[in-house]
Amino acid sequence: xxxxxxxxxxxxxxxxxxxxxxxxxxxxxxxxxxxxxxxxxxxxxxxxxxxxxxxxxxxxxxxxxxxxxxxxxxxxxxxxxxxxxxxxxxxxxxxxxxxxxxxxxxxxxxxxxxxxxxxxxxxxxxxxxxxxxxxxxxxxxxxxxxxxxxxxxxxxxxxxxxxxxxxxxxxxxxxxxxxxxxxxxxxxxxxxxxxxxxxxxxxxxxxxxxxxxxxxxxxxxxxxxxxxxxxxxxxxxxxxxxxxxxxxxxxxxxxxxxxxxxxxxxxxxxxxxxxxxxxxxxxxxxxxxxxxxxxxxxxxxxxxxxxxxxxxxxxxxxxxxxxxxxxxxxxxxxxxxxxxxxxxxxxxxxxxxxxxxxxxxxxxxxxxxxxxxxxxxxxxxxxxxxxxxxxxxxxxxxxxxxxxxxxxxxxxxxxxxxxxxxxxxxxxxxxxxxxxxxxxxxxxxxxxxxxxxxxxxxxxxxxxxxxxxxxxxxxxxxxxxxxxxxxxxxxxxxxxxxxxxxxxxxxxxxxxxxxxxxxxxxxxxxxxxxxxxxxxxxxxxxxxxxxxxxxxxxxxxxxxxxxxxxxxxxxxxxxxxxxxxxxxxxxxxxxxxxxxxxxxxxxxxxxxxxxxxxxxxxxxxxxxxxxxxxxxxxxxxxxxxxxxxxxxxxxxxxxxxxxxxxxxxxxxxxxxxxxxxxxxxxxxxxxxxxxxxxxxxxxxxxxxxxxxxxxxxxxxxxxxxxxxxxxxxxxxxxxxxxxxxxxxxxxxxxxxxxxxxxxxxxxxxxxxxxxxxxxxxxxxxxxxxxxxxxxxxxxxxxxxxxxxxxxxxxxxxxxxxxxxxxxxxxxxxxxxxxxxxxxxxxxxxxxxxxxxxxxxxxxxxxxxxxxxxxxxxxxxxxxxxxxxxxxxxxxxxxxxxxxxxxxxxxxxxxxxxxxxxxxxxxxxxxxxxxxxxxxxxxxxxxxxxxxxxxxx
Numbered sequence: 044x045x046x047x048x049x050x051x052x053x054x055x056x057x058x059x060x061x062x063x064x065x066x067x068x069x070x071x072x073x074x075x076x077x078x079x080x081x082x083x084x085x086x087x088x089x090x091x092x093x094x095x096x097x098x099x100x101x102x103x104x105x106x107x108x109x110x111x112x113x114x115x116x117x118x119x120x121x122x123x124x125x126x127x128x129x130x131x132x133x134x135x136x137x138x139x140x141x142x143x144x145x146x147x148x149x150x151x152x153x154x155x156x157x158x159x160x161x162x163x164x165x166x167x168x169x170x171x172x173x174x175x176x177x178x179x180x181x182x183x184x185x186x187x188x189x190x191x192x193x194x195x196x197x198x199x200x201x202x203x204x205x206x207x208x209x210x211x212x213x214x215x216x217x218x219x220x221x222x223x224x225x226x227x228x229x230x231x232x233x234x235x236x237x238x239x240x241x242x243x244x245x246x247x248x249x250x251x252x253x254x255x256x257x258x259x260x261x262x263x264x265x266x267x268x269x270x271x272x273x274x275x276x277x278x279x280x281x282x283x284x285x286x287x288x289x290x291x292x293x294x295x296x297x298x299x300x301x302x303x304x305x306x307x308x309x310x311x312x313x314x315x316x317x318x319x320x321x322x323x324x325x326x327x328x329x330x331x332x333x334x335x336x337x338x339x340x341x342x343x344x345x346x347x348x349x350x351x352x353x354x355x356x357x358x359x360x361x362x363x364x365x366x367x368x369x370x371x372x373x374x375x376x377x378x379x380x381x382x383x384x385x386x387x388x389x390x391x392x393x394x395x396x397x398x399x400x401x402x403x404x405x406x407x408x409x410x411x412x413x414x415x416x417x418x419x420x421x422x423x424x425x426x427x428x429x430x431x432x433x434x435x436x437x438x439x440x441x442x443x444x445x446x447x448x449x450x451x452x453x454x455x456x457x458x459x460x461x462x463x464x465x466x467x468x469x470x471x472x473x474x475x476x477x478x479x480x481x482x483x484x485x486x487x488x489x490x491x492x493x494x495x496x497x498x499x500x501x502x503x504x505x506x507x508x509x510x511x512x513x514x515x516x517x518x519x520x521x522x523x524x525x526x527x528x529x530x531x532x533x534x535x536x537x538x539x540x541x542x543x544x545x546x547x548x549x550x551x552x553x554x555x556x557x558x559x560x561x562x563x564x565x566x567x568x569x570x571x572x573x574x575x576x577x578x579x580x581x582x583x584x585x586x587x588x589x590x591x592x593x594x595x596x597x598x599x600x601x602x603x604x605x606x607x608x609x610x611x612x613x614x615x616x617x618x619x620x621x622x623x624x625x626x627x628x629x630x631x632x633x634x635x636x637x638x639x640x641x642x643x644x645x646x647x648x649x650x651x652x653x654x655x656x657x658x659x660x661x662x663x664x665x666x667x668x669x670x671x672x673x674x675x676x677x678x679x680x681x682x683x684x685x686x687x688x689x690x691x692x693x694x695x696x697x698x699x700x701x702x703x704x705x706x707x708x709x710x711x712x713x714x715x716x717x718x719x720x721x722x723x724x725x726x727x728x729x730x731x732x733x734x735x736x737x738x739x740x741x742x743x744x745x746x747x748x749x750x751x752x753x754x755x756x757x758x759x760x761x762x763x764x765x766x767x768x769x770x771x772x773x774x775x776x777x778x779x780x781x782x783x784x785x786x787x788x789x790x791x792x793x794x795x796x797x798x799x800x801x802x803x804x805x806x807x808x809x810x811x812x813x814x815x816x817x818x819x820x821x822x823x824x825x826x827x828x829x830x831x832x833x834x835x836x837x838x839x840x841x842x843x844x845x846x847x848x849x850x851x852x853x854x855x856x857x858x859x860x861x862x863x864x865x866x867x868x869x870x871x872x873x874x875x876x877x878x879x880x881x882x883x884x885x886x887x888x889x890x891x892x893x894x895x896x897x898x899x900x901x902x903x904x905x906x907x908x909x910x911x912x913x914x915x916x917x918x919x920x921x922x923x924x925x926x927x928x929x930x931x932x933x934x935x936x937x938x939x940x941x942x943x944x945x946x947x948x949x950x951x952x953x954x955x956x957x958x959x960x961x962x963x964x965x966x967x968x969x970x971x972x973x974x975x976x977x978x979x980x981x982x983x984x985x986x987x988x989x990x991x992x993x994x995x
Contacts, residue, residue, distance in 0.1 A: 044068045045178045048078045049090045049143065060095050060143035062105065063120060066180055067136040077124055094175025100145035103170040104154065105163040107141030110181040111458050111541065112159045113333075113482035113555070115399075116140045122578075134542065139181055156384065159330050159482070183458070183541040190545050191602045192245040196233040203229040211245055219245075220461065222252035227615045235609055246547040246595060247603045253514035253551050254521060255614045263749050263783050267618040268759060275759060279766040280742060284775040294736065296812075297775055298438075304510065305349040305431060306777025308739050310812065311696050313435055317353045318700075319345040320361075320428035320741050320808045322782045327425040331384065331392025332399075333482040337555055338427040339400035340483035344510035346431030347492050348558060351439050352500040352508060353431025355492065356667060357688055358401040359700060360411035361426035361806060363419045363745075364390050366650060373420065373797065374790045383789065389423050397427060398661050403485035404492070408662035409674050410686035410700050415650040416707070421787020421799035424745050426806055430700065432690050437500055441507040443526040443561030449585040450505075450567075451516070452574055453491045454484060454556035456549055457540035488556040494577040495558070504562065504570040511557035517550045519559040520585075521593050521610060527561070528589035529607055534597045536584045546597045561587055621756035626710050628842075631852030635920060639968075639976045642922065643893050647987040649845055652890045654682055654988050657995040671697055671816055672731065677823025677902030679985060684886060685731045687819050697813040701727035702806060705889075707843040709803040711857050713757040716843075717764035717805050718860040722930045723888055724809035725772050729869040730886040730933050732819045732876045733811035735772060741808040742779035747800035749783040757803050765807075771862035774809070820876055822885040823902035824936050827962035829882050831909055832945075834868055834954045835932035836916035837892065839923045845890045846926035858930045865931035868952040872933060875948045880941045887932040893925035893968070893977075895934050897984050900966055904981060909958030910969040911976075916953070921970040925977075936960055 046069060050061040063081065065074075071091075078089040108114050117138045124138070125131065132138075144150075155162045163176060170176070194211055196203065206212075207224035224232070232251060236243050243251075257263065264276040271278045281301060288295045298315050299307040305319035323338025339358060346355040365386035375381035384392070401408040406429070459482070499505065507526055511519045516537070524530035537549050544552075562570050567583070574581040593610055595603035606613075636642065646652060659674040659682060672687035685701040703723030708716035721740065728738055742765060748754045769776060785801040813819055841847050842854040875881055883903065887895040892911075900907050911924050918924040937945050946954075966984060968977035 045180060046074055047092055047178055048074065048081065049095045050078070050082055050087055051095055052087050058097060058100070058145045062141040062143050064139045064141065064178060064180060067132060073128055076127060080123055080127055081120065095143065097145050100147060101167055102146045102150055103165045103167070103176060104144045104146060104150045105141050105176050106144070106155055107139060107161055107179070108181060109159055109161050111183040113459060113484055114140055115482065115484050115486065118484060119486055135182070137182070143176060156330055159333060184543065191597065193242050194245055194248050195242050196229070196236060197242070200226060203233065211248065222248070223256055224252055227617055228255060231613060231615045235613060244602050246550050247605055249547045249551050250517040250521070250603060250605070251610065253517045254610055256514070257783055258513050259518060260614065261781055262614070262617065263619070264781055266616055268755065269621055275762040279762040280776050280779060283766045283769045284777070287770065287773050287775045291773065296737065297739070297777060299350065300775065300777045303349050304345040305353070306739070306741065307349065308777060310690065310698070311694065314691065315350070315353070315433045315435055315438060316690065316698060317346055317349045317431040317433065318428065318739070318741060318808070318810050319778050320359060320426055320743055320806070321345065321780055322743060322745060323425045323427060324422050324745065324782055324785055327389065327393055328383065328422050331389045332396040335393040335396025335425055335427070336400040336483040336485070338425055339397045340404065340485050340488050340555060341510070341512055342427045342429045343404060343406065343488065343492070344512065344558065346429045347495055348508050348510040349431055350433055351437055351441060352496045353433040354496040355404070355406045355429050356432045356669060356690055357430035357700065358406045358408040359428030359430070359808070360397050360408065361414070361702065361704070362390070362393055363414045363416065363424035363706070363801070363804060365417045365420035366415055369417060369420060372792050373787070373799070377790050377794055379790060379794060383421070383787070386420060393423065393425055394658055400483055400485050402663045404489050405666050407664045407666045407670060409664035409670050409688065411658065412684070412702060412704065413650070413655045413658070414704060414706065416802060418799060418801050421789070422785045422801060424785065424801065424804060426743060428808060430698070430810070441526070443507040443523045443587045444563070445527050445587060445589040447506055447527065447561035447563055447587045448567055448583045449520055449530060449532060449587060450560040450562045450570070450581060451511070451537065451584055452558050452560065452579050452581045454487050454554055455538045455540045455580070456544065456552045456554045458544065458548060458552065459554050461548055461552055483555040490577055491556065491558060491579045494574055494579050499570060499573055502569070504566045504573070505560045506563060507561040509559055511553070511559055513553065515550065515552045515554070516559070523559060523561060524587060524593055524607060525611060527587035529592050530585060530587050530594065532585035532595045534584070534595055534602070536582060538580055538582055546602055550595065619755055620752055621759055622752035623756050624753040628711065628853040628855055630854055631847055631850050633850050633922065636922065637976065639922060639925065640979055643897065643977055643979070644983060644987040646845065646849060646890055646894060646926065647897060647984060648991050649849060650991060651845055652894055653991040655992055656680055656682065656989070657992050668692065672819055672821050676821050678904040679823070679901040681822065681898050681902035683822050684888060685727045687731060687813065687816070689816055695815050695817070697816040697819065698810060699728050699731045699733050699813055700808070700810050702808045703727070704804070704806050705843065706802040706804045707848065708857050709757065711842050711853065711855060713803055714760040714764045715857045715859055717761040718768050719858055719930050720805050720807040721765065721768040721772070722860045722862065722865060723886065724807040725774060726865070726869065726931065726933065727886045727888070728809050728811040729872055730820065730884045732813050732873070734873050735774070735866060735869045738772070738774045738809055738811040739777045740769060740774050742776055743806040743808070744781040745785050745801060745804040745806070746781070746783050747785050747803065754803065761803065761805055768860065768862050772866055818877055818879060820881050820884045822899055823883055824899050824905050824907065824960045825882050825903055826938065827905060827960050828939060829936040829960040830939055830942060830956055831907060831958040831960065832935050832937065832954055833892065833914065833932060833957050834872065834935065834949065834952060835865070836929060836953045837914050837918055837924055837927055837932065838916045838929045839919050840927050840929045841923060844926060844928045846922070858928050860930045868931065871949050871952055875945055878944070880937055880945045880948070882936045882938060884933055884935040887934055889928065891926040891928050892932070892934070897966065897988070899934060899936070901981060901984050901988060906961035906963045906965040906981065907958055908961055908965070908967040910973055911957070911971050912969065912973050913955060914957070915955055918971065921976050924971065925968070
């Protein structure tokens with residue numbers, strides 16, 4: 044029986060109705076009890092199996108999810124019903140949610156995302172005649188559950204290329220989706236199975252594709268490139284860390300680098316802190332909410348799956364979008380039937396997805412950034428990170444042992460997330476699979492997270508743990524099987540969301556909220572009992588062994604039998620060559636202005652500088668009561684580039700997190716771009732009170748057209764810079780991730796083919812230890828009369844700057860990092876901060892000195908008066924000095940009584956006393972010749988800074 048409950052919010056908006064479709068035989072009292080549990084009786088009413096009527100409307104529109112798409116509200120509602128009525132739902136019973144809208148205007152197709160949502164429309168006349176909307180049940184109906192196909196690889200090279208690119212063909216001629224395997228890979232697979240005297244099954248070929256994907260194997264960083272035989276990762280990133288750790292010796296705090304789900308370091312004598320930053324770009328382009336929430340709950344599992352299980356204590360985000368006001372439409376197909384979502388839709392969806400994932404999981408989200416460039420229209424970049432906390436006494440070397448049960452806990456498997464790993468290894472096109480889209484369920488994951496890190500871990504109920512991320516079971520089980528030497532999986536035992544899934548889909552599905560464990564047989568009963576009591580579904584799906592084979596059976600029939608060595612290491616090496624590229628851009632012609640008031644106000648409104656407090660205010664950063672320096676700083680609530688967290692409530696130790704990112708520099712010089720990213724990431728932490736000796740880095744390379752030799756040259760130069768600058772600062776890389784094909788191939792509004800590639804983008808995330816939380820420094824000026832100093836040199840380095848971009852130019856003279864000089868300055872700054880000589884400090888980053896001093900002033904709601912006369916460095920004109928993005932600079936304020944002691948500590952570095960904090964709410968800047976060039980009040984600056992996203 045199909046029941047329908049419609050809930051109307053009388054006060055908030057009576058034109059929107061929440062609909063719950065319940066497929067189960069229930070009596071009137073049961074339905075009333077359910078409906079009463081779902082409403083707030085103060086302002087909501089409900090109707091059961093009766094239509095909702097309002098006085099005036101022209102159209103009734105019902106929007107719900109397509110069959111098989113994760114419906115988190117429905118899942119929670121089902122749990123409410125089960126708990127309240129003490130009943131069970133059978134296989135074909137369920138709950139589905141939707142929204143009913145009453146509109147006066149004709150509904151637009153833009154109301155839904157057709158990849159995940161369905162829409163049902165009736166006119167007022169039809170609605171009244173039919174007595175409401177139809178009762179639609181979006182159930183999944185699949186009929187090919189037992190189908191296992193043999194794939195003939197003894198075909199022409201052309202056909203091998205087709206299979207590798209488009210995927211295995213179904214019987215109707217349609218493609219199953221990309222395998223992302225080039226001819227050399229397909230030849231290697233062909234040769235392997237020819238030696239076995241047979242062709243592969245579909246599940247074997249799909250499993251190899253997931254395991255060998257660029258997303259999982261990072262082949263562009265691993266394979267030889269030019270003279271670098273050991274690959275970019277080993278030669279630059281890993282080598283930097285190895286050499287830094289060796290040089291540090293006993294000072295080395297790293298505990299895990301590049302080998303586990305996250306990187307980690309020793310926080311104090313009792314705890315380890317882990318950190319990982321991931322990307323979820325391709326899915327977020329198709330379904331921003333689903334892509335983003337899946338990204339954040341996925342990286343949460345990287346913390347849970349680190350070592351024997353770390354508690355997620357901090358979330359992190361970073362979003363690179365096109366201008367949300369951009370109106371041009373682009374399409375995935377020539378017929379223009381598959382429009383890409385608008386930048387505004389993507390922004391709203393991604394922000395909401397990370398909100399839901401973090402807030403519903405009870406994990407604070409104190410730090411993040413926004414960056415805008417219209418080259419992100421085809422593919423946005425969605426960075427998500429999680430910091431974890433693990434007691435040293437709970438740490439162990441994880442190792443699945445022969446005889447251990449293969450146990451999967453958490454969510455069930457469906458068609459969502461099919462080909463996620465291979466999809467993310469290619470450009471976004473009309474053939475990009477809809478099945479790659481998923482929606483995470485943070486409530487389900489919260490239950491398994493607590494059961495693991497608060498109970499099962501310390502009871503030592505398992506030998507190994509990892510998350511089900513890219514490639515699903517095909518990767519998690521096969522990766523853990525390397526520890527034991529082999530595995531045997533009984534695939535029919537995997538819990539399904541709905542019947543009818545083909546075996547290969549079960550194996551590679553990336554359905555969320557799942558973890559895989561190696562559980563000793565003598566601990567299984569206790570493990571199961573614990574998970575059952577915490578309402579976490581738990582299933583044995585096989586055993587680990589030392590057979591050297593990865594074997595998958597389905598109803599006792601072997602459908603996959605691949606040698607472990609070939610599965611993990613059989614992919615051929617593909618040497619790469621680069622072609623040097625040097626871009627030269629026209630230098631801008633900008634007229635000199637005596638008064639820069641308006642220029643500064645316009646700069647403060649720019650998308651890459653303006654306040655994004657609309658995000659900071661909705662992302663809960665207080666939930667675990669660990670925030671020290673918060674996302675919005677000072678009385679003026681200014682977005683800071685660094686946040687400070689106290690992981691252990693009773694301890695004075697704290698952790699600071701920040702980042703550096705300069706995509707606008709990359710087309711000029713990727714080496715200097717990477718240097719600026721590292722210097723900024725380090726300097727941001729130093730300005731908060733972190734010792735440069737206790738800083739750790741994470742790298743996220745997001746590149747485009749990575750089969751283009753010129754793009755590879757840029758990548759090589761950026762990786763080389765990572766080695767050079769990390770070595771000087773002695774900041775080891777503890778973790779990283781790359782995403783190599785962030786290109787969009789589609790069509791414009793006229794049907795012309797277009798390719799939109801992101802600018803080569805490197806995110807350097809930084810994390811550092813503060814020994815005494817009382818020595819942290821925030822950006823807001825605090826006391827009238829305090830002296831203002833600039834530390835470091837200012838030069839006419841405006842290539843790729845926000846100021847040049849405001850003048851629709853790029854320029855050429857990038858900021859160049861002198862790491863040796865900067866490190867000395869940062870060490871001196873730290874000494875001053877430890878003596879509590881510094882009232883406030885801000886790292887000078889995007890927008891230069893003018894923006895930095897404006898943010899300090901606005902944060903503290905006090906006036907300032909400064910002069911640019913005699914600034915250290917070579918400068919030519921007022922606007923260039925004000926908006927130069929020279930690296931290595933920090934702006935500080937100190938009490939005048941500390942002047943002598945402060946200058947003595949900073950002596951030997953470039954610095955200058957440039958002004959004073961005032962109490963008159965005036966913002967005054969004098970130029971190179973001591974003439975007044977900016978004279979504003981704080982209210983004007985605040986209005987500009989908070990104007991752009993005011994209505995978001």
